[in-house]
Amino acid sequence: MKIRNKPGGVLGIVAAASIVALSLSGCVRDGAGQGGGGSSTSPGITDTSITLGVTTPLSGPTAGPGTCTVAGLAAYFGAVNAAGGVQFGDGKKRTVDVKSYDDAYDPQKSLSNFQQMVADNVFAVTSGLGTPTNRAFRDAAISQEVPQVLVMTGDPLFSDREESPWQLGFVPIYQNEGAAFGKLLAESGAQHKVAILSQNDDYGKGYVSGFKEAIGGAANVSVVGELTYEATDTSVDAQLTQLAASGADVFFNAMSITPLVISSLQKAQQIGWKPSWFLPSNTSSPTAILQPGGATAYPGIYSVSFSKAPQSPAFAKDADVVKFLADLKQYGNYPDMPAFPHCMWSYMVGATLEEAFKKMTEPNRDSFMTALRDIKGLQAPLMLEGTAVDTTTDGQPAVSSVLVQKYDGRGYTTAEKFG
Amino acid sequence: MTLLELAGVTAYYGPVQVLHGVGLSVPEGGSVGILGANGAGKTTTLRAISGTVRTGGRISFDGHDVRGLRPDQVAVRGVAHVPEGRGTLGQLSVRENLLVGAYLRKDRAAISGDIDYCLDLFPQLQDRIGSRAASLSGGEQQMLAVARAFMAKPKLLLLDEASLGLAPSTSKAVYEAIRRLRVESGIAMVVVEQNANLAFSLVDSATVLETGRNVLTGSAAELKGMDEIRRAYLGG
Amino acid sequence: MGTFIQLVVDGLATGSIYAALALAIVLVNQATGLINFAQGGMAVLSAYIAYAFTRLGLPLILAILIAVVVSFLIGAVIERFLIRRFEGGDPDTAVVVTIGLLALVTGICAVRWGYNNLAFPSLFPLTSVEILGAVVSVRSLATTVTIVAIMVALQVLFLRTKLGLALRAVADNPSSAALSGLPVGRLLMVGWGFAASLGAIAGVLVAPQLTLTPGMLDTALVYALAAVILGGLSSPIGCVVAASAIGVLENLAAVYVPLVGHDLKIAVPFVLIFVILVIRPQGLFGRKVVVRV
């Protein structure tokens, strides 16, 4: 290829300049777009509508759960809007618009999307999936005083009010899930040898640290093997072979990749290792994972959850589930049975936001944050009995209570004790 | 009977016109040389015949208009082009190169006999029959290129600068073999050659090109006798 | 010892996934001289096509056969109407075109079938057998056997048939091959068609294990490329051996070399490539090649 011809020089500069010119959309700086607080009206809210933004992976390897984070939210507010909108605390009725942006799990793009949202006059950013992508614009959100709330990351930083005044996580921090199972195990009284496999990122680390903390004082539980895998791996057979050799009777598998969970369930029984399993809330779907994995071969599959599983026959006729699936199809542009819990979670995010909207007395972000941090005991649709949204505790995300459940061959039942 | 006839042939590289109306006539079994300085359009004339350059004018071969055909379609009609730079298939072995040469032939049984003939013609290739073409010396590659063209059993062979980059003794040997090939097979040839001495050893007649036009055409004997030809091409 | 053998067997099974894709890459490279980054994406599309036909109620084997045929056509069409424009041009541009193709094909799969993991039925049962004290699933075993069979078939195609010779000649030097009467354009289409068909087989072989998603083969592509380079671009046998070696060695290194561990085991094939290429630039089995990439 020959591009070293001279003409590039001058015309090239013209071309480069024209790029700049293209960007000059004629707008003159008016100082808006920076800062959103104050007692006046914030950007993104009018007397009839409010605009929410979601930056989340809609392409690439994490697009599966990513699309769910938009679909559930869009489904919830689609239904709400169809019924006329939300009655806000200031007495006005508004419809809720959801704008989504693809960040492909790239932090640089999520920051770019955030900046675009500010330019697009988005009232608040919500529901987006991913720790690095949410972290990438956390500082910018704080300095511009734009709410970044109910995001899908178990990173505790987002629920620390001192550090993150404009943030709030939604899902239980990973530690909570790990700890819930650890506690159950420690209280069982019997001797247990535990093998641990975890995803090599904050997801896996969170689960493991919560679990280890919970079994810290227990003399009856010992960890006999601990390995990691990469989220991009095509196989974890080698890890399972290695862990099987440890002779553990409990397998704590902090894994977020659906096909890998299925193949681990298959692989372990093939090599004759049949421990009790722990699986995280987002990879424990009875139909999508446990049945194809042949989970009934194991003495017990434990998981934690706070949401009803639409796939589970136990909830097939549940009113919440029926409405959720209908909304998802009609307003969320998501006709399939969701394979990722993020669809349910973002639906609950919608309910939590609606609650905050009802409580906010002024149409600005300060009032919204105050209202959002004042929700207690909200039983959002799809939530399991015994769990609730509680945004009043510093250091905890909107949902912090989880229930340990045991697989019964069809769905899950709440497990009071191990075994 | 005329095998190949070019009349008013033009050719272009992109927007640049290289040939401005070249004519050429090759009788069946005849051998015609194209002489000329660098950039005169010799190679382009061969490319015009084999269809590897955009052309205008008239090119007829064996009674058919072949201008505008793709190179493989021209080859099907019986033209084999030994291009400048030899065009051997470097990753393929010598034998495979020869088999590719015979790609169009249906007479499978005769192919191995012709390979033997080629190896007889160019004994150096005998030992290298399994080697990759890229590993051959320049002279061996040139021999392989000619042999591959012969394997197609063409009616016309286009030979472009077969002596380029070769030691004098090697190029002499190559031309020696080509002459034998011509005598024994009766294939017609168009020969482009910088070294006019070598060219005249192989051709019956020749044309001289200058900036894409014929400036002189005649029999080998006539041309050899002309002063300007001597001075320009024969080093005397 | 039991663990060791099991790790080797596991590695071979994983290696067979890489090998399946690597063979398609070798085929396209042998036939067109290009490295096709979209090979994995096209294989996924083929698997989705087979999936769609099984959903229509067709028997699995028939659905796969249809997918193989359709893929051939898709490959040929892509060559004719997209890649053809970049043949013989700057090789970097051609590679970037395949990158764009990968994005496009992945996007098409995502739009049509979504990002959910779809369960793809397996041709082979999910039972397992014991070999030398190691447990190996029949599925992995059958996959490996199929891949070896394809490998042999490819080797025969390239080295023993006139078509294979013509494909290689065109990849080597298209303009020169045309002078011998080879219909270059048609052969390039056939080459891409074959590679796409082979990709279809690779796709349906690994889809039951990886479950069908648009990005199913993204990671495998990197390993497959590594295997192709390591084995030598011109050798189907070489790349299958290399893929298996990569699968086994990364397992062993992860378990027995504490410094490596499971997180850095992906470095193993690359270190291997580096060492081997410094010693033997043409790869394990390849003949010395200069590639148009």
Add this chain to the structure above:
Amino acid sequence: MRTISAVLANRSVRASLIAVVAIALIVAPLILPAFTNQTLVRIGVYAVAILGLNIVMGYTGQVNLGQIFFVGLGAYVAAYGVNHDWNILLVFVAACVIPGIVGLFVALAAARLGGLAIAMVTIALPIVGVPLAKRLDEFTGGSQGTSARFTDAPDWSGLYNDQWQFYIVLLVTAAAFLLARNLVRGRYGRSFGVVRENEAVAASMGISPYRTKVLAFTVASIFGGASGFLYLAAVQYTSPETLSFGHSISLVAAMVIGGAGSITGALIGGAYYVFVPQLTNAIDPNLTAISQGAILLAVLFLLPQGLVSLPRVIRRLARRRTAPSTPSGKPPQNSPVHHPTTEAAVREGLETQRGKIDHED
């Protein structure tokens, strides 16, 4: 068109044009909306990375699929420096030099290999870099990444953050482009070109292909590091995702689309890298993969030599329309554009025979 070019060729016109562009660049951020500034800042970040890539790939012809590794490394080094309160100049120098040294070592080994092998070694950088960044969490913050704020506008400047960042990026980007321009137009630039075309010829001219490749690769790594510094200046956060392999591929695509072997092409490539995701988000955020693929293919199909060749193509079309027809009438019709052999032959006729050289090696 031609007359405009002629005017532009005039030295004083040229100088004043450059002055106008320079002034425009300095004044622009003061009046542009924040988001536009932020976009231009990101363009600068990636233009520098692509510029480096262009030197090793476009100019020297060595496939490099690992450029993002050096961007990530530069960003990590910068973050480490900022969080340890190093002087900002020291941070910048370290962010360039450390990737440069790593690049040098990689190149010393990799430049011995040819063609695809070198590509494979460079693929390994981001592939291994991601888990390595996670493991070295003492320095990198592990998978949660690390934040480093050092580009908030100081109070005395009276500027908004985006304006301040714009000037930082403008300064470094302009310096990088001037350096690169001088490099490729000078002695080394010629060596790059010769090595790209034919290593044997280079050797016969007394140019060591090995040393030239190592130089080009090292320079590319330094530019990558500088780009990483700018990345941190613009994003103020970095994590293992920054250096993922997919982004490296996107950089290569952006380079080719901008125009390989062209300084201006690198800038256009940077703009492409930043604008296209924004554009596809605006089209439909659920169809980004499909639309990005389609845009890439469409651009290359129309302009195989990249966007930088657009003015040239327009001029050629204009000339073709106005030029008097050739003596023998229109150029004849047997010019199958899609016919590879013909195209190859044409190219061989006019240009150095790169393809042939490859085959003969």
